[in-house]
Amino acid sequence: GAGVSQSPSNKVTEKGKDVELRCDPISGHTALYWYRQSLGQGLEFLIYFQGNSAPDKSGLPSDRFSAERTGGSVSTLTIQRTQQEDSAVYLCASSLGQGTKNIQYFGAGTRLSVL
Amino acid sequence: DQQVKQNSPSLSVQEGRISILNCDYTNSMFDYFLWYKKYPAEGPTFLISISSIKDKNEDGRFTVFLNKSAKHLSLHIVPSQPGDSAVYFCAARPASYDKVIFGPGTSLSVIP
Numbered sequence: 171g172a173g174v175s176q177s178p179s180n181k182v183t184e185k186g187k188d189v190e191l192r193c194d195p196i197s198g199h200t201a202l203y204w205y206r207q208s209l210g211q212g213l214e215f216l217i218y219f220q221g222n223s224a225p226d227k228s229g230l231p232s233d234r235f236s237a238e239r240t241g242g243s244v245s246t247l248t249i250q251r252t253q254q255e256d257s258a259v260y261l262c263a264s265s266l267g268q269g270t271k272n273i274q275y276f277g278a279g280t281r282l283s284v285l
Numbered sequence: 286d287q288q289v290k291q292n293s294p295s296l297s298v299q300e301g302r303i304s305i306l307n308c309d310y311t312n313s314m315f316d317y318f319l320w321y322k323k324y325p326a327e328g329p330t331f332l333i334s335i336s337s338i339k340d341k342n343e344d345g346r347f348t349v350f351l352n353k354s355a356k357h358l359s360l361h362i363v364p365s366q367p368g369d370s371a372v373y374f375c376a377a378r379p380a381s382y383d384k385v386i387f388g389p390g391t392s393l394s395v396i397p
Contacts, residue, residue, distance in 0.1 A: 212388055212390045213329070213374060213387035215386060215387070272385065274321075274329075277328050
């Protein structure tokens with residue numbers, strides 16, 4: 171498909187386990203973002219990748235969270251030793267990046283439930 | 286500290302009437318503003334945007350107004366339709382950087 175793809179769509183895990191969430195951005199988009207939406211809350215910025223630049227990790231809530239983007243395309247968000255407060259919908263977005271109007275295109279998200 | 290604020294968590298409007306969603310920001314470096322719409326179980330989708338060099342942008346039933354001195358923008362939907370019922374996010378970014386900051390969202394219900 172032509173849109174942003176996220177997998178899995180739902181993930182249930184036990185407290186203390188590690189999880190990996192995947193994002194396939196739109197082909198050609200150089201910018202990739204991860205956001206988190208907790209129940210009843212807005213979109214919380216987590217991390218931003220732009221081309222080959224060092225990612226902006228300023229939104230990651232703790233060192234249990236990390237993300238990488240391989241080959242400037244697919245990104246994986248990893249949460250280690252999950253906690254119940256990590257339960258949320260994790261949204262990925264991509265855009266054409268700097269110099270454009272920077273419209274972000276979002277995936278449908280991964281709903282993470284930590285039991 | 287929230288840089289983009291949407292102080293109304295919810296709004297209810299009669300079909301056919303005008304919906305006005307408000308957004309305030311604190312960072313004077315923001316120069317491009319966007320509105321996104323989100324239906325349940327879907328990702329947000331882009332609706333309309335405005336550059337800081339303008340004070341109004343219109344696209345069909347949707348108009349965004351920007352008041353830079355007040356650091357305030359609003360989205361007007363007229364006439365409102367039941368299909369407009371969704372959560373609306375205001376977003377902003379600075380001129381020199383593509384990191385987009387979102388507000389907490391306003392849930393709009395358009396009553397038939």
